Structure formats: C-alpha cells, structure tokens
Amino acid sequence: MEVRNCRGCGRLFNYLQGQQMCPACMADLEDKFQSVKEFLRENPKAPLNVIAEKNDVSVKQIKQWVREERLTFTEESQITLECEACGGKVLTGRFCDKCRTSLQNEFSSAYKRPTATLTPKKNTNGKDKMRFLDN
Numbered sequence: 237m238e239v240r241n242c243r244g245c246g247r248l249f250n251y252l253q254g255q256q257m258c259p260a261c262m263a264d265l266e267d268k269f270q271s272v273k274e275f276l277r278e279n280p281k282a283p284l285n286v287i288a289e290k291n292d293v294s295v296k297q298i299k300q301w302v303r304e305e306r307l308t309f310t311e312e313s314q315i316t317l318e319c320e321a322c323g324g325k326v327l328t329g330r331f332c333d334k335c336r337t338s339l340q341n342e343f344s345s346a347y348k349r350p351t352a353t354l355t356p357k358k359n360t361n362g363k364d365k366m367r368f369l370d371n
Contacts, residue, residue, distance in 0.1 A: 280310045
C-alpha cells in the first residue's frame, strides 16, 4: 500500500489506483459531476465557462469528463472539443465518429491476423527416417 498526498486537499491517504485524491475529495468531485450533469440537462445550450462558474468546477475538469465519455454535449450545444486525430468536432470522447470507426477497423484487422497452417513436407528420399546405432 502506498501513501500519497491528495491533489485536492493535501491530506495523506492510502493510494490504491486511479486519481491521486482522497476519498472525501473524490466524493466531492462526484457530487460536482452530478450537478454539472443536471445543469447540462436543464441548459443544453449553455457555454462552457457558464457551466463551470455555476457549478464551481474548472473548465479543464469538464473537458476531462467529456474526454472520459462521462459527459456528452447535445447537437444543439455550441460546445465541442477537437478530435485528437483529425481536429473535427467531438461531442464526447477523444475522437470523432469517423476516426473512431477507422481506429476500430485498424485494431480489429491487426487483432484478427490470419494464421498460417503448417503442413508437414513429405520427404521421399529416405534421409529423414529414424536411425539406430549398433552397439
């Protein structure tokens, strides 16, 4: 078990995995996520800075939730992020639909490589026969 300082409050806590935050700060962050989610349901066209101000959350944190696919912007929203591959519009995640499909096809073709079947060669000249040594 590893002991680390919380990035939110600075207290020591037992770090297991994931974000380097204590359980209290993680719970607080989850509450903020729920409030942002509700705010977006009620105000789908709100700008990013207004969402951040009304919910006491940083713009960076909201973008992280969108990249993690925890939040999704609607089609009528003016907020979009850029695709990490082509720079197109993204409503949720890291890649646009076109790039995501392309990456999935590349990964699936790399994963499903055809396996070569080995067929034993028959040698008719007799040199590959088992031999015994006489004592």
